[in-house]
Amino acid sequence: MKTVATRSHTRDHAMRARSEAVIPGGMFGHQNVASLPEGFPQFMERGRGSHIWDLDGNEYIDFMCSYGPIVLGHAHPKVDAAAAAQQAEADCQNGPSSKMVELAELLVATIPHADWTTFAKNGTDATTWCVTIARAATGRKKVLAAKGAYHGAAPWCTPRLNGTTPEDRAHLLYYSYNNLESVEAAIEAAGDDTAAIIVSPFRHDAGFDSELVNPAFARGVREICDRTGAALILDDVRAGFRLDMGGSWETVGVRPDLSAYSKAIANGYALAAVAGNDRFRDGVRQVFATGSFWFAAVSMAASIATIQAMKEERGVEAMTRAGDLFREGLAAQAESHGLRIRQTGPVQMPFLTFSDDADYRKAMIFTGEAVKRGVYLHPRHNWFLSAAHTEDDIQSALEVTDVAFEQVRKAFGAG
């Protein structure tokens, strides 16, 4: 890995200038690095396993995994081979290939609550589709969501209201994550009109510490849905296939009616899925949802290979081991530097924040010092591990974070 002194971002900066001319602001969406520390490259070039290279050839150990999709490591040989074999036949056709059925069978066999699945391209497609299925099946309108939760970028759920109208969320009611009384209050406000409760497997709102689900809360929303006839929608877009291959609430023994998948489902190939139980099978048939590329075969072949490889390689366990090691190392380093930190979320999707750091200035220094030494973290968003992260990767990353913690202490002192 190049040392700090030899790392250059010349090509990245030139490309940003070109981009500025033809893309508003030079970049859009969640991968815009404008608000990240200097040293974060905007343009990426290559990925292999747990390592990535930017446009200037700088190498990083990748702890964002493309914001989730890369679950087996970049360019996983079996996944890429399956995708290439399918691409040699066809991808987007007048109908699906048999790979769609094979994938649906594999998902139904893998996800205990699923009796069926359907496919789309974006996580937002899947969460939106879950909501429309629930409304069609129940004949009701109200949907309960956690305050501040991210369920996608459509007008009904985008975190930034510009360009939306109040009516886009006319039938949304909000509860507080892990607070069952707030769910009951929203249910009462909705009267007999609750179509669904949508919930993330854990609280992973950007800009906040992560918060694992309280098993009693998960059981409670399940009971409320059973009592009221509302659909329990698990938004497993971000966490799916990292916590448990059967769905992230298998870890607490609670099964949703509908679940939304995307990100890690095909190790980086564009795919989303809705999984549901038989109660909602007819609801799917009532809703019109489709897209030009939703039946394309390559991402489905990649998904089959991804799920098989995750099982063969025991990917969840591998991520958990690497994540435990990273968390322990970070905790020990922070203590040695006299810094108080919080590490939250599942270890496969770690997140680290500093005490007295509401404006993330310490986090900016920490991740800024790390990225220029070849460790790609994020100051305000949970990180992602992959099954390709080795003990060596973690040890190499810890050598860098030790220096990064030191810089935080130098800038802000201990505490």
Added chain:
Amino acid sequence: MKTVATRSHTRDHAMRARSEAVIPGGMFGHQNVASLPEGFPQFMERGRGSHIWDLDGNEYIDFMCSYGPIVLGHAHPKVDAAAAAQQAEADCQNGPSSKMVELAELLVATIPHADWTTFAKNGTDATTWCVTIARAATGRKKVLAAKGAYHGAAPWCTPRLNGTTPEDRAHLLYYSYNNLESVEAAIEAAGDDTAAIIVSPFRHDAGFDSELVNPAFARGVREICDRTGAALILDDVRAGFRLDMGGSWETVGVRPDLSAYSKAIANGYALAAVAGNDRFRDGVRQVFATGSFWFAAVSMAASIATIQAMKEERGVEAMTRAGDLFREGLAAQAESHGLRIRQTGPVQMPFLTFSDDADYRKAMIFTGEAVKRGVYLHPRHNWFLSAAHTEDDIQSALEVTDVAFEQVRKAFGAG
């Protein structure tokens, strides 16, 4: 090509039975063949140029082109080589590759009204994004759309209301395509609150004859937008890159403020784009729109190769030549069989309907007889040509349609 007698659908039917168990109804969305004539395969296996093969190995000349995406022919060597070269480096990363900038530059150079572009995955992403950009930029809410037009499958525009709420279209007003008075009436009803007029380059509503735009209508909506400050949004998702490489209304000399692209933009690789002028550059930056795979590089590399190949091969002209030949041949055949037909829409996206056939029974026989002889048409949806359709393809197809017309006449008589 196999003769009718030797064509079998054994594997297709077996796969449908498997699919039924794990996908509600066995299939969903626009590629569901449940309402198409017997003989239409559900599952597709392979594509090369203008020819496709189903799961049972039956070969067809493809006049649907995957409902639009395949514009250069299936498995175009240059496009697939560009995609494979990019895939060998990386696809979905922590940021875009430089291919995003190259593609944006190419689109801005190709589309006269475009000063900038952004990228997504679905046509619906692009049309929805146009609407939110227009609302954000104008600070207004109302959007005018043509009655019966298809702008995607999101709650605000899906043709089937199940699972949506009335509020999803609270700020939509409707006009009649090619009827400027109806646009003026909707503008009046919207008061000072019109954010946008969204319009298809021609009327291509499923289940209706297509209707080319009246140039005076196109100029009229442009003038209304200029007068009121509303954004003119051209939904070029379906027609883009088939009528004119610079946008479908270049054919009538009218330039939109925002345009939505998808389908043909990358010859089958999943990609969508919004193109806009500088007036709406700031609006883009106000709206939060993103997706896990929106910055993935492979489809962008494929799109660059697609647009370059379309220019090199003069793809629009090739489709026009093939389309003219097909239209003339079909007209002569129908006349020879004493059948009155209408052929509508641009010849690159042909559509054929029969007189006295409101229930499409004649169209069902026509396309059913054609598909079992190896010509893949559609009874109720416009067809698509590609630059790979040769004069031989058209002559071979016409041999089949002659028999298909004969069967229509046998079943319903002349007229």
